[in-house]
Amino acid sequence: MSKAVKHSAEKVAPPEPDVPAEPQHPVTPYLRMDRIPHIWCPTCGIGTVVRCFVDALVQSKVDLDKVAICSGIGCTGRVAGYLKLDAFHSTHGRPIPFATGLKMGRPELLVTVFSGDGDLVGIGGNHFIHAARRNMDLLVVLVNNFIYGMTGGQNAPTTPLTARSSTMPFGNFERPFNLPHLAESCGATYVARWTSLHVRRLTKSFREAIRRKGFRFIEVIAPCSTLYARLNKLGDGFSLMQFYHDTAVVKNNADTRETAIDFQQRIICGKFVDEERPTFIDMMHEHYEKVLGDKYVPTPPEGGLLSGPENESSSASGPRKKASKRKSSKKAANKGGGDGAQ
């Protein structure tokens, strides 16, 4: 890297980390504790979802160095910022294409998208349907609180009919998405929905989805007591949980045409789709191998640039050496090497 002219700008002293005292919470090692306290309101459901996700990652014994997490903008968009993983807080609505780039650039990564309903199916709806169509190898977690929380309670593409929001002050008259149905009809290979009360089932779904490939979609209904519940006079945090307890119905394999959510009506939860279909990358490999044969050189699992004789001999860079030593799949060992194949 070029040594540019010296820059005199002073550094900003990082704020003092507010580290909670012992005993340690079990997810502490997986969080950026120097960013805690988080910004979420009391009784918000997002923290619970994060807890379940971390538990599932740990229980699945995945190599956390190989997990990337990508969020958009909004309350759930802050998730990437609190998890101690390679974490990308991207632009509003774009975490899915950003994550697509991460996955294509380094196919060995487990790439997760964590964002809200407004982000993923409002402004980012087009990316959502196309990633599902391609069966892009992404685990997409959508926390649905039925409203735009960060900006103050505006109507979302998930706001149930008649529910109030700050931009539908007389109640919503726009038909909302039925997200499991949307995901399934676009081609998602794993589709589940839980509420933030279903911590064990949600954790199990995360574990399953981590092991699957392709476009995996988990919708988590979570309370927003600051805006959605307040605007709709739904009570305090406890009554919101009580509502999930009383009205959520677990119906695994339910027909997703039946999973639409009406205002304060039953919420059908469960695992609706779990099937194996070749992912975008599988299809690409298979197709190119068929039509190009030995001429096909796939992008190596560890990325498409850093391999190569010049790099390895000339640089003392630790991580790069580690990367080149790392075992790749058989395919890559035979044909990969990308640039360095000659």
Place this chain on the structure above:
Amino acid sequence: MKAHAAGVLTGEHYLDGDFACGEGAMAAGCRFVAGYPITPSTEVVERIAKRFPMIGGTFIQMEDELASMAAVVGASWTGTKSMTVTSGPGFSLMMENIGLAAMMETPCVVVNVQRGGPSTGLPTMVGQADMMQARWGSHGDYEIIALSPQSPQEAFDLTIEAFNLAEQYRVPVMFMMDECVGHMTEKVVIPKPEDIEIVPRELTDKPPEEYLPYALDDNMIPEFARAGDGYRFHTTGLTHDERGYPVMSPDCQRVSVTRLVDKIRLNAEKIARYEEEQTDGADVVLVTYGITARVARRAIELSRRKGVKVGVIRLVVVWPFPEKLIRELAGKIKAFVVPEINYGQISLEVERCAAGKATTTLVPHMGGGVHNPMDIVNAIMEAAK
């Protein structure tokens, strides 16, 4: 470092500018391209789509340009050199994530084969009216680097340069072609890989526990770690501190945005690339770039035959603008003449830098074609009076 043989199609070719740009990207080590079809740029990705499967690259046609640019930023964070290709309307859609690339300091290349605008404009015909948008089309303060080739050969050579600059300065580089250069077919010589100088993605050698994504040592460009190497770093489009953590304060904003801008501004002279011809003793200096530089050759010849002392500055790197060069020339000459296929963009910069010490004459062309050299001659004759 030298180019990898796999991407380099050594030899003499007869290529159009779009194909040459694609070859330049592959020679530069680009191994991820995301794009969305748009005239007159599509041939770049068509070339790449055909060659990538044989050289270890991945091309994906995304659902739109928002997604293309987002995917390019994501892929670059895996260490894979990445590029997208578009024209005016797509360039507008990319602005959001060009800002993200600038904010996250992500090396990448954005090719814009310019056509007539605004809006859908003249899809198949030439323009040079996105030059200001290239500089500041995304919101907020930032600086980028922009290059402008005048021939298919330069489309090849300068695409490599664009990637090298992107790596050196951790910045999105705008490769500002135009429809004429993109669709013009000429001889393109592609050198041997050992004769092509490549700046590789430089990864930090700090261990993860010592690494801060935006810490500075002795220069303005922070060290890079890629996803998947155990650094577990955080990056964001929010104003952030050295750790890559959001800090919502005027102090942090001042420090980080000042550096984003200054890493390019204070290095402007190092980044500058231009051709200077007969400016010593000139009365009039023509400032030109892209296809217009080719058209201007005729005008320069004709004016010199008429006895006018005409010098030429051909901008190869347009942004950052060579302020010092123009400022110094302004004190020595009568006038600058700036022909461009727009209603005045780079001419404004020339005028600003000339600061009244020399006059600046814009020779506009509203797009859809190139200048009649006589229009430029007339402007030169008038300016020389």
